Amino acid sequence: MPFHMNKIIQFTCLGVLLVAGACQERIVPETKKTPKNVLFIMVDDLRPEFAAYGQNEIISPNLDALANSGIRFDRAYCQVPICGASRASIMTGTYPTRHRFLSARTAAEDDRPGTEVLPGHFKKNGYHTKSIGKIFDRVDDHLKAWSEPPIRFQSMYRWPDYHSEENLRLDSLHTLGLPWEKLDVPDSTYFDGRIANEAIASLKDFKSTGQPFFLAVGFVKPHLPFTPPKKYWDMYDPNEIVLPEHRTFQPGNAPEEAFFKWIELLSYYGVEEGPLSDEFARNMIHGYRASVSYVDAQLGRLMEALDQEGLTENTTVVLLGDHGWHLGEHGVWCKKYSFQESLRVPLIIKDPAHSPGVSKNVVELVDLFPTLLELTNLPYPEHQLAGESLAGQLQNPEKEVYGTAFSKWQNGLTVVTPTHSYTQWMSEPNTIQAHMLYDLKNDPNEQNNIAHEKENKALVDSLESELYSLMGPEFEQPIQNTEQE
Numbered sequence: 001m002p003f004h005m006n007k008i009i010q011f012t013c014l015g016v017l018l019v020a021g022a023c024q025e026r027i028v029p030e031t032k033k034t035p036k037n038v039l040f041i042m043v044d045d046l047r048p049e050f051a052a053y054g055q056n057e058i059i060s061p062n063l064d065a066l067a068n069s070g071i072r073f074d075r076a077y078c079q080v081p082i083c084g085a086s087r088a089s090i091m092t093g094t095y096p097t098r099h100r101f102l103s104a105r106t107a108a109e110d111d112r113p114g115t116e117v118l119p120g121h122f123k124k125n126g127y128h129t130k131s132i133g134k135i136f137d138r139v140d141d142h143l144k145a146w147s148e149p150p151i152r153f154q155s156m157y158r159w160p161d162y163h164s165e166e167n168l169r170l171d172s173l174h175t176l177g178l179p180w181e182k183l184d185v186p187d188s189t190y191f192d193g194r195i196a197n198e199a200i201a202s203l204k205d206f207k208s209t210g211q212p213f214f215l216a217v218g219f220v221k222p223h224l225p226f227t228p229p230k231k232y233w234d235m236y237d238p239n240e241i242v243l244p245e246h247r248t249f250q251p252g253n254a255p256e257e258a259f260f261k262w263i264e265l266l267s268y269y270g271v272e273e274g275p276l277s278d279e280f281a282r283n284m285i286h287g288y289r290a291s292v293s294y295v296d297a298q299l300g301r302l303m304e305a306l307d308q309e310g311l312t313e314n315t316t317v318v319l320l321g322d323h324g325w326h327l328g329e330h331g332v333w334c335k336k337y338s339f340q341e342s343l344r345v346p347l348i349i350k351d352p353a354h355s356p357g358v359s360k361n362v363v364e365l366v367d368l369f370p371t372l373l374e375l376t377n378l379p380y381p382e383h384q385l386a387g388e389s390l391a392g393q394l395q396n397p398e399k400e401v402y403g404t405a406f407s408k409w410q411n412g413l414t415v416v417t418p419t420h421s422y423t424q425w426m427s428e429p430n431t432i433q434a435h436m437l438y439d440l441k442n443d444p445n446e447q448n449n450i451a452h453e454k455e456n457k458a459l460v461d462s463l464e465s466e467l468y469s470l471m472g473p474e475f476e477q478p479i480q481n482t483e484q485e
């Protein structure tokens with residue numbers, strides 16, 4: 001992906017002018033006077049399938065209201081389908097390579113030392129930056145990017161947030177408890193209720209100080225274990241949950257590299273290898289949906305507080321999932337696959353200067369870094385960002401813009417285009433082990449791998465070129481000492 005030099009030059013010049021105090025009125029007439037705030041909301045493991053995205057079985061009035069009052073990106077993709085690595089990519093605005101952003105526990109500071117991160121950039125430009133909940137996967141990652149110590153609740157060792165006697169007992173035996181919990185308790189018993197409380201209190205503080213803010217709020221559900229309070233489970237009738245048609249079907253012509261054990265789920269007590277029973281699968285989907293509804297209620301409180309503090313008109317709100325999640329599709333569960341269910345994410349941008357709309361263009365989560373800088377008139381960090389600003393698409397979301405997305409999970413490298421998804425597995429540079437190609441228009445569930453069909457050779461060649469072009473020269477390089485960048 002090329003650096004967008006015009007924009008880099010434009011915004012670098014802008015930054016110099018702002019520092020020099022020259023031509024401010026001409027360059028940034030209004031926004032310099034009242035810098036726009038950013039409310040950056042991440043939802044852990046959220047699929048793009050609440051009602052605004054066409055999944056009417058999920059009760060999510062607040063997610064839907066946000067989606068319908070902002071720009072909903074229907075085809076946004078993560079760069080790595082796992083928490084830590086995806087978040088490091090988002091926060092640095094850079095792609096994964098063979099050497100960086102590899103795992104659930106990736107820290108951006110370890111993998112790309114010396115690189116600017118999104119909140120740090122806002123802080124450097126006069127914003128108060130604050131992190132509540134799960135933003136960076138590791139709570140100690142890029143501490144200096146925040147104006148005050150992050151509020152996390154989760155610790156390295158107590159992250160599941162169990163409250164039932166059974167789960168607490170199992171968890172204390174050095175194994176995880178059950179993958180769910182259904183207690184009749186208040187919302188604030190669990191992390192997300194407390195995260196919302198803290199975020200609401202912070203909005204009040206920001207209102208009183210008047211300093212522009214970048215508030216990052218990271219809800220931790222619907223990540224496993226599914227532990228929303230009982231009232232959210234009660235919103236759904238498990239007998240009405242329809243299991244995915246291809247739940248137990250792994251397409252025979254997909255390479256074996258595309259499949260592996262869903263270790264994340266297997267690490268919970270009582271989960272055994274092999275296909276899940278219908279009852280277990282139904283409970284998983286029930287728990288996931290209830291968890292989304294629980295987060296949705298917290299989001300509603302947060303958005304209401306933004307309104308009550310009179311901040312809505314001067315705040316850009318972004319909501320995204322860090323990656324997708326399989327609920328049985330392709331015969332698998334959890335994340336870390338190269339299929340659409342793992343790679344596609346919800347992305348909503350509600351900016352006061354833009355009308356609501358829907359974009360069906362392919363975009364990437366690395367696009368968020370430059371987008372938020374353009375929306376707030378901040379300079380770009382030089383020679384860093386892999387993505388493109390989506391600000392132009394916010395002006396006219398219905399306009400078709402050709403886009404591609406790059407994703408990587410282990411040796412599987414994927415390029416998604418408006419019409420296709422193509423993945424190659426390479427254990428070594430230039431050594432292709434396997435590949436798969438899906439026609440997303442005619443086969444949206446990716447059931448028929450057409451990479452080996454003769455008539456698709458030219459298409460495979462062109463997608464391969466597109467993939468290599470996205471990866472760029474940095475992909476083959478060893479980790480550099482980026483202090484000098």
Ligand SMILES: [Ca+2]
Pocket residue numbers: 044045082083223322323
């Ligand atoms: Ca996640």
